[in-house]
Amino acid sequence: xxxxxxxxxxxxxxxxxxxxxxxxxxxxxxxxxxxxxxxxxxxxxxxxxxxxxxxxxxxxxxxxxxxxxxxxxxxxxxxxxxxxxxxxxxxxxxxxxxxxxxxxxxxxxxxxxxxxxxxxxxxxxxxxxxxxxxxxxxxxxxxxxxxxxxxxxxxxxxxxxxxxxxxxxxxxxxxxxxxxxxxxxxxxxxxxxxxxxxxxxxxxxxxxxxxxxxxxxxxxxxxxxxxxxxxxxxxxxxxxxxxxxxxxxxxxxxxxxxxxxxxxxxxxxxxxxxxxxxxxxxxxxxxxxxxxxxxxxxxxxxxxxxxxxxxxxxxxxxxxxxxxxxxxxxxxxxxxxxxxxxxxxxxxxxxxxxxxxxxxxxxxxxxxxxxxxxxxxxxxxxxxxxxxxxxxxxxxxxxxxxxxxxxxxxxxxxxxxxxxxxxxxxxxxxxxxxxxxxxxxxxxxxxxxxxxxxxxxxxxxxxx
Amino acid sequence: xxxxxxxxxxxxxxxxxxxxxxxxxxxxxxxxxxxxxxxxxxxxxxxxxxxxxxxxxxxxxxxxxxxxxxxxxxxxxxxxxxxxxxxxxxxxxxxxxxxxxxxxxxxxxxxxxxxxxxxxxxxxxxxxxxxxxxxxxxxxxxxxxxxxxxxxxxxxxxxxxxxxxxxxxxxxxxxxxxxxxxxxxxxxxxxxxxxxxxxxxxxxxxxxxxxxxxxxxxxxxxxxxxxxxxxxxxxxxxxxxxxxxxxxxxxxxxxxxxxxxxxxxxxxx
Numbered sequence: 001x002x003x004x005x006x007x008x009x010x011x012x013x014x015x016x017x018x019x020x021x022x023x024x025x026x027x028x029x030x031x032x033x034x035x036x037x038x039x040x041x042x043x044x045x046x047x048x049x050x051x052x053x054x055x056x057x058x059x060x061x062x063x064x065x066x067x068x069x070x071x072x073x074x075x076x077x078x079x080x081x082x083x084x085x086x087x088x089x090x091x092x093x094x095x096x097x098x099x100x101x102x103x104x105x106x107x108x109x110x111x112x113x114x115x116x117x118x119x120x121x122x123x124x125x126x127x128x129x130x131x132x133x134x135x136x137x138x139x140x141x142x143x144x145x146x147x148x149x150x151x152x153x154x155x156x157x158x159x160x161x162x163x164x165x166x167x168x169x170x171x172x173x174x175x176x177x178x179x180x181x182x183x184x185x186x187x188x189x190x191x192x193x194x195x196x197x198x199x200x201x202x203x204x205x206x207x208x209x210x211x212x213x214x215x216x217x218x219x220x221x222x223x224x225x226x227x228x229x230x231x232x233x234x235x236x237x238x239x240x241x242x243x244x245x246x247x248x249x250x251x252x253x254x255x256x257x258x259x260x261x262x263x264x265x266x267x268x269x270x271x272x273x274x275x276x277x278x279x280x281x282x283x284x285x286x287x288x289x290x291x292x293x294x295x296x297x298x299x300x301x302x303x304x305x306x307x308x309x310x311x312x313x314x315x316x317x318x319x320x321x322x323x324x325x326x327x328x329x330x331x332x333x334x335x336x337x338x339x340x341x342x343x344x345x346x347x348x349x350x351x352x353x354x355x356x357x358x359x360x361x362x363x364x365x366x367x368x369x370x371x372x373x374x375x376x377x378x379x380x381x382x383x384x385x386x387x388x389x390x391x392x393x394x395x396x397x398x399x400x401x402x403x404x405x406x407x408x409x410x411x412x413x414x415x416x417x418x419x420x421x422x423x424x425x426x427x428x429x430x431x432x433x434x435x436x437x438x439x440x441x442x443x444x445x446x447x448x449x450x451x452x453x454x455x456x457x458x459x460x461x462x463x464x
Numbered sequence: 465x466x467x468x469x470x471x472x473x474x475x476x477x478x479x480x481x482x483x484x485x486x487x488x489x490x491x492x493x494x495x496x497x498x499x500x501x502x503x504x505x506x507x508x509x510x511x512x513x514x515x516x517x518x519x520x521x522x523x524x525x526x527x528x529x530x531x532x533x534x535x536x537x538x539x540x541x542x543x544x545x546x547x548x549x550x551x552x553x554x555x556x557x558x559x560x561x562x563x564x565x566x567x568x569x570x571x572x573x574x575x576x577x578x579x580x581x582x583x584x585x586x587x588x589x590x591x592x593x594x595x596x597x598x599x600x601x602x603x604x605x606x607x608x609x610x611x612x613x614x615x616x617x618x619x620x621x622x623x624x625x626x627x628x629x630x631x632x633x634x635x636x637x638x639x640x641x642x643x644x645x646x647x648x649x650x651x652x653x654x655x656x657x658x659x660x661x662x663x664x665x666x667x668x669x670x671x672x673x674x675x676x677x678x679x680x681x682x683x684x685x686x687x688x689x690x691x692x693x694x695x696x697x698x699x700x701x702x703x704x705x706x707x708x709x710x711x712x713x714x715x716x717x718x719x720x721x722x723x724x725x726x727x728x729x730x731x732x733x
Contacts, residue, residue, distance in 0.1 A: 280592045291580035375576030378533050380565025381593055
């Protein structure tokens with residue numbers, strides 16, 4: 001009770017970010033950028049809420065169909081939801097981490113004054129939740145504005161239209177879930193930092209990947225492959241529902257395997273790049289990944305699944321267009337078209353969320369490194385080198401993750417994709433264009449995050 | 465009983481100064497009180513100068529202005545480099561960064577090294593930023609680290625080095641480019657007394673008088689610690705943004721001995 005009581009008494013004092021205080025904030029571009037840094041978590045919670053509401057609204061439409069193809073649509077909706085939930089959770093966690101970094105100096109000062117870790121924890125969770133509430137409100141408004149636009153998408157031969165409007169009470173329910181996600185993620189984020197009277201620092205963790213993780217990943221992947229080989233047997237044993245459950249479990253095992261082996265793959269790739277680095281930008285970029293491969297993986301891992309599924313999507317898209325031209329009834333024709341639309345929407349949604357997550361993580365990392373950035377500036381390191389190093393670290397990890405996953409999928413589907421490229425080149429080009437747009441989106445998010453650097457360097461006394 | 469008056473710094477020689485500041489004034493954008501008020505300062509080759517003063521006296525602002533980290537509101541700074549004199553007030557932010565990279569060295573209180581790089585890479589980066597290829601930069605960095613007693617620790621990361629070792633890496637980084645002027649901002653502030661003395665020795669050892677072979681090297685230390693300041697050849701004290709005293713420090717003997725040694729060596733050569 002005492003920790004909660006103290007935190008509640010202190011909370012009103014923390015309503016304004018220190019980055020927003022000071023006479024210089026009344027004018028000047030640096031102050032504007034600092035304000036943007038403080039607004040980042042709120043904006044990100046708003047994005048999470050909007051995306052969550054749009055995804056749920058879309059899924060509700062699919063679940064409302066109970067004709068003979070309804071089960072298929074529901075299954076496809078579940079797959080799309082599963083694919084979107086991972087990056088959505090990632091955006092939420094990034095938002096909470098960014099929020100946690102903002103209040104460093106205040107937490108450290110409180111620690112110096114003798115505040116208990118309990119008080120700091122409650123204060124952190126309260127502040128993250130408060131920002132999530134503001135973000136969720138803004139996100140709900142944004143959903144209301146975007147729902148008619150998403151409603152233009154056609155499924156089963158008609159626009160989604162007014163079906164994108166959910167019953168009003170769904171909105172506060174989902175907004176509350178986002179606030180809860182913010183609070184829980186803030187708790188998890190606090191576990192990753194050490195609050196001392198001298199400041200808040202990310203806890204040092206061993207950089208090496210334990211061999212047991214790799215062994216577990218290989219075991220899980222092998223298990224998933226075996227299960228997929230005998231999938232029809234599950235259908236015979238327990239029917240379609242059991243088969244779907246086993247398929248979901250195999251998919252989950254694959255994701256877990258990726259999560260276990262991903263940091264190791266990034267570390268190996270960064271090690272090679274480090275040995276070959278000839279300039280400061282590439283040297284720092286490679287070392288940034290080597291320093292914490294797990295953090296690098298957290299930033300770009302969401303794209304592994306998206307890329308893997310994207311290649312399958314390209315094949316699926318091509319064959320659905322091929323099949324659509326055959327003698328199918330109209331409902332089946334629509335189903336094949338809808339799969340194509342769903343695939344593209346899911347891919348695009350994934351990229352939007354991954355770009356949000358990467359932008360937020362990069363913003364948090366930039367604020368985290370403010371002291372070093374100022375010192376490098378004083379040594380005469382060009383600002384371009386600093387921002388390029390940060391961008392190269394993320395983009396090189398992104399290429400490894402995305403390229404690696406896509407390559408695995410291409411190898412699995414090699415003959416089919418070859419045929420698809422020959423007979424339906426437009427489908428492959430469409431998916432490739434979504435990928436290119438996704439990468440541009442990520443670069444844009446990194447560019448936005450890098451705009452924090454001039455603000456930090458303009459007011460070095462705030463960080464030293 | 466009053467303390468004996470310290471001798472004031474002798475009149476400056478007529479040879480060109482390494483750095484000359486005249487009429488430096490500076491007021492921060494969010495403050496109405498000037499941090500510097502008409503400061504004149506000359507730093508010669510081979511000098512070690514301590515800048516002292518109470519908190520808020522303007523000593524860090526003076527260092528930042530002299531080093532081109534901030535552009536002072538008024539006044540001029542001329543830095544003599546092998547390529548000719550540079551008027552710092554005429555340079556833009558990027559040009560000042562280029563001067564800092566090429567002609568100046570820095571040691572901060574916490575070292576402020578890149579934590580993800582090894583000790584060797586932290587030193588080599590200073591050269592690589594100037595265009596030196598990585599193999600040559602790492603070779604020179606290894607030689608400097610060995611010279612400062614860090615042989616065998618080249619691949620260690622910041623978290624694996626003690627405070628004193630990290631400061632040695634910072635000192636190597638400041639010197640590896642051949643900078644003729646090193647600025648140190650409270651370089652011993654975070655160290656225990658023994659390590660502090662060792663780090664100060666290394667910094668003072670970096671001071672070289674001008675001779676026939678080298679251009680010489682000077683040191684400017686900002687400190688609040690009188691014991692540290694007194695080991696320099698000159699003690700400049702600031703109060704309310706003005707220089708209130710410019711005295712000879714104990715380090716003056718060391719500088720004179722080094723200069724005499726350099727002159728003898730020059731004559732022998």
